[in-house]
Amino acid sequence: MKIRSLILTPIAALALAPMAHAQNGGTMARVKEAGELRIGVVSAEPWFYKDPTSEQWAGIGVAMGERMADDLGVALFPVETSWANAVAGLQANQFDIMFVLDAIEARKRALAFPENPLFYYAMGALVKEGSEAKTWDELDTPETRIGVTLGTSLDLSVTEMMTQAQISRFSSNDEATDAFAAGRIDAVVQFHPALVVQYSRLRMGKVLLPEPVDPVATSAGMRQEDSTEFLDWVNTTFADLYAAGVPDELFGAYLASKDIDPNGIPGLLKEDW
Template identity: 80%
Template structure:
């Protein structure tokens, strides 16, 4: 029995050795060994969109993941999650990176973020047509019902900014927009690129950039680990892609795929605003 147990233990150790080696070497070693770059995806246009018929994922975040996977010579694999579960999913090694994840102080305590931004956007609101609101204080009234996506940086921002408004939290951007269309909320707060897509689809309300309008840098979250190889590579890659205007290029391509003219729409490169 001892001999048999020893043999089984040896076989088990050999079977798990490659993954253990990859994990001990960090995310980059794991990606190269598996031949896959797993990206977290959560329903939120224009970053991530799952076609209900083909179940194929597209969007700016998906295109960015594909571009970076190609640079590594590996396959990009989307792994479905939610914004609220993104941090836990990364920590549990369910996926390797999640794009368009803002580096809030809370997330920095749990994840690693590159120093260079992925791109920039601004907080906006979809409001009822004819609204006289021009700044965030105009929306912070007891009778105003504001919709926001649970677990996002916007959820945190609105909670900190608004003392009077009724804040309604939804699992996805689409659920928040559906509530607006049904008249269950008076405004939906999302970043301006998402609102552009939502408005083009909904054809109701008005997109407002309440003052003050501040560029918000978004990023990508990764696991905290001893090896910095993957983090350093992502950081350098982000700098190169931003300098080349790639975020705007991917954004325009996605808008075009939805039949939306990108002319006059603020892009993702803040220097061009």
């Protein structure tokens, strides 16, 4: 199924801290010495999900971290943060890596990113059932109230692209979706895998990928440091995992865990769209 045909029915500015460099041998040395890989996590399905009962973290980003920690022979240690604080958290050495962090230019001035992408997704919108909008321009009207998650790359994109719509910013994906469910906003803009999961929770509105649809490469941020050992290892690992189709495997497994049929839903490998 082509991504441009996906429609599921009854189914402020980025704040960055100054550049900082890790010391004492670099991240790889710290990970091996401590015996743990610390990853930043934030409540945002399907990337990161904290079970309210067990308080255990799951999601695609967590599963990716588990695979990489296993490769290094260390334990995985999730550190809770937010999208808005992810850059500062990395620079302050609160965690070693943050998955699903897009390598936009502002972040690249503050963090290190691998050349190879983690995987790809596309910007989508959860809109009211009766909406006839098919393009981003048709959503950009003075009457349209759009919700986006503060501090994400989507926050930046929507701010630049939507010059007429009313933009509301929320601290998490769930808060934005809850505002949609309550009728306080008319559309939620998130990347398509997140919207699929959000729709499965709400069972209202419809998910669409407004034209133009462009694949967006997501990545993982790390501290800038003199040693490139950790960065080089992440870069090679991302290439190997992508070539093996692991991102789609993890996405499909997470959808299945939420009783969502992954068939017909574009995955995370753009070549299959």
